[in-house]
Amino acid sequence: MAMEMLASKPPLTVDRQYLVSIYEKHSPELYRYAYRMLGDSYLAEDCVSETFSRFIRVNRGSNPAFANIRAYLYRVTHNWITDHYRRQPLPPLELVEDIPAGEDHNPAKMVSRQLEQERVRAALLRLQPDQRLLIELRFLENWSYEAVAEALGKSVEATRTMQHRALSVLKRLLVDLEDEI
Amino acid sequence: MKSNNLYDPSIDPRVLQALESLRDTPERDPQLAAQSRAKYLRDLDAYIPSHPAQTLRKSGESITFKSIKERFTMKPFTKTAFSIVMITIVLFVFLFGGVGIMAQAAESALPGDALYPIKTSLEQARISLTTDATEKVQLHLQLAEKRMEEIQAVVEAGRFGQVAELSRQFNEQIQLALKTTRRLAQTNPQGAAEFNNLINAQMTQFSLALSKMLNDLPAPIQSQIQNAIQASNGIGSQNQDQNQNQNQNQNQNQNQNQNQNQNQNQNQNQNQNQNQNQNQNQNQNQNQNQNQNQNQNQNQNENQNQNENQNGNTNGSGDDDSNSNGSGDNGNGSGGNDNGSDVNDNSSEGNSNDSGDNGNGNGSGSNGNDDGSGNGNDTGNGSGNDNDSGNGNDSGNGNGNESGGDSGNGNGGGGGNSNG
Numbered sequence: 001m002a003m004e005m006l007a008s009k010p011p012l013t014v015d016r017q018y019l020v021s022i023y024e025k026h027s028p029e030l031y032r033y034a035y036r037m038l039g040d041s042y043l044a045e046d047c048v049s050e051t052f053s054r055f056i057r058v059n060r061g062s063n064p065a066f067a068n069i070r071a072y073l074y075r076v077t078h079n080w081i082t083d084h085y086r087r088q089p090l091p092p093l094e095l096v097e098d099i100p101a102g103e104d105h106n107p108a109k110m111v112s113r114q115l116e117q118e119r120v121r122a123a124l125l126r127l128q129p130d131q132r133l134l135i136e137l138r139f140l141e142n143w144s145y146e147a148v149a150e151a152l153g154k155s156v157e158a159t160r161t162m163q164h165r166a167l168s169v170l171k172r173l174l175v176d177l178e179d180e181i
Numbered sequence: 182m183k184s185n186n187l188y189d190p191s192i193d194p195r196v197l198q199a200l201e202s203l204r205d206t207p208e209r210d211p212q213l214a215a216q217s218r219a220k221y222l223r224d225l226d227a228y229i230p231s232h233p234a235q236t237l238r239k240s241g242e243s244i245t246f247k248s249i250k251e252r253f254t255m256k257p258f259t260k261t262a263f264s265i266v267m268i269t270i271v272l273f274v275f276l277f278g279g280v281g282i283m284a285q286a287a288e289s290a291l292p293g294d295a296l297y298p299i300k301t302s303l304e305q306a307r308i309s310l311t312t313d314a315t316e317k318v319q320l321h322l323q324l325a326e327k328r329m330e331e332i333q334a335v336v337e338a339g340r341f342g343q344v345a346e347l348s349r350q351f352n353e354q355i356q357l358a359l360k361t362t363r364r365l366a367q368t369n370p371q372g373a374a375e376f377n378n379l380i381n382a383q384m385t386q387f388s389l390a391l392s393k394m395l396n397d398l399p400a401p402i403q404s405q406i407q408n409a410i411q412a413s414n415g416i417g418s419q420n421q422d423q424n425q426n427q428n429q430n431q432n433q434n435q436n437q438n439q440n441q442n443q444n445q446n447q448n449q450n451q452n453q454n455q456n457q458n459q460n461q462n463q464n465q466n467q468n469q470n471q472n473q474n475q476n477q478n479q480n481q482n483e484n485q486n487q488n489e490n491q492n493g494n495t496n497g498s499g500d501d502d503s504n505s506n507g508s509g510d511n512g513n514g515s516g517g518n519d520n521g522s523d524v525n526d527n528s529s530e531g532n533s534n535d536s537g538d539n540g541n542g543n544g545s546g547s548n549g550n551d552d553g554s555g556n557g558n559d560t561g562n563g564s565g566n567d568n569d570s571g572n573g574n575d576s577g578n579g580n581g582n583e584s585g586g587d588s589g590n591g592n593g594g595g596g597g598n599s600n601g
Binding site: 023036049116 | 225
């Protein structure tokens with residue numbers, strides 16, 4: 001009888017354990033990812049939290065059906081961020097002028113760093129959402145072409161082309177604009 | 182970044198540099214992170230059927246109602262008579278069995294779960310239904326132990342906010358147990374001394390467990406728990422004064438045991454089993470106390486062994502207790518007696534029966550203790566097996582052992598029937 005009870009239990013606990021392990025594994029990197037685009041720890045935490053609760057709802061508490069959980073989670077986080085910025089006006093791009101000159105001075109350096117981050121974020125938000133996801137995954141998360149292609153649901157070749165286009169848009173937004181000023 | 186060959190040289194380095202400014206992120210706030218982790222676990226609980234007992238209950242009910250309905254359709258006359266019987270049965274099931282089932286389902290509920298209020302109100306009901314001081318103390322001790330288990334479970338689930346309230350409730354139960362013990366001391370000083378020891382053991386266990394957990398917790402909750410530990414230590418020291426006065430009684434009892442029990446080799450075996458179980462719990466204080474208690478139980482068994490049939494009767498009601506309690510120390514203890522007398526009825530004669538009786542009685546006694554300190558059904562099974570091996574030395578105890586295991590699992594009624 002003792003054996004029966006033991007035998008009937010594991011599937012449930014294993015299931016839960018697995019879902020918990022997914023959280024432990026991906027929550028830190030998703031948080032960093034969200035923070036980079038949101039620049040606010042509370043917002044980023046909300047975003048991660050919402051991502052995972054969507055993840056559970058989709059799976060209805062069972063084992064996840066899709067193959068690439070990581071790509072799925074990034075996609076959900078990405079969509080949350082896109083929605084978040086859709087609800088408010090895009091941050092302005094022309095913050096570059098205000099960068100203080102004294103780069104060596106510590107507080108000033110921090111301020112200038114923050115301004116630079118806001119500028120890059122503003123530029124990224126002006127990309128197509130898929131272009132943005134690609135740039136983020138490739139250059140901030142260091143994913144391979146193959147992994148990004150899978151996350152985007154495109155071929156590797158199409159991903160290369162898309163990256164090329166996205167980078168040239170970014171260059172216009174970040175570098176050329178700066179040169180004009 | 183330059184090290185991985187991701188980027189072809191045609192990319193403007195100024196774009197890469199700009200992107201690079203986003204890469205570093207500040208440290209994640211551990212408290213916020215813990216909160217979202219706890220939320221995730223709550224979401225998981227909401228979607229995963231975490232209480233297998235609930236689903237069991239549903240399927241069980243539907244089967245029994247269906248089969249009863251089939252019987253109904255046989256004769257129209259007996260229908261009404263049968264329905265009266267049915268109503269009575271249903272009432273009984275709701276009053277006694279129903280409570281047991283619900284209690285089992287709610288047993289694993291934690292603060293914040295839907296079933297938790299049911300659990301606590303059932304506990305309240307049990308307390309107010311109990312009039313006997315001895316049982317009341319035992320009940321309070323059980324509840325304190327449950328609170329302790331809940332604290333552990335809550336910490337594992339990351340719901341740190343509940344810890345302070347639970348430890349307050351633990352202290353409350355201990356206080357109530359102490360209060361009732363003091364009342365008991367006027368009529369039964371010996372029993373009160375036992376309980377004082379038990380209470381002390383539980384306090385020690387509690388503060389041990391808490392200080393072990395302390396490191397895993399966020400800082401603000403750590404201080405709350407330290408308060409709880411201090412509070413429990415406070416109670417413990419009050420309690421020790423009383424013990425010193427009453428310990429002498431216990432020693433006298435032990436002497437009597439040795440005089441009377443010269444023939445019983447089985448006792449020694451079973452003591453070894455108990456020690457093994459309790460080592461896993463890491464509570465040295467408690468071990469000592471429990472041993473003393475069990476010795477006293479053995480005395481009672483010997484006195485009653487001459488009337489084997491009476492044992493069977495009285496223990497039958499003891500079995501009921503163990504069903505409704507599930508994890509009750511007393512319930513299991515008396516369940517053990519039941520098994521012992523069953524063995525005698527069934528198998529063999531003469532002297533070997535007497536020792537068989539004692540053996541089983543003790544064995545199930547240790548079930549009771551293990552259940553109390555363990556986590557519900559699974560540990561009940563574990564200790565049931567231990568008893569098997571302990572009693573395996575003597576023939577004629579085979580039946581008794583099996584039912585000992587069963588009663589540990591809350592199925593005492595079933596085990597009792599198969600033997601009788």
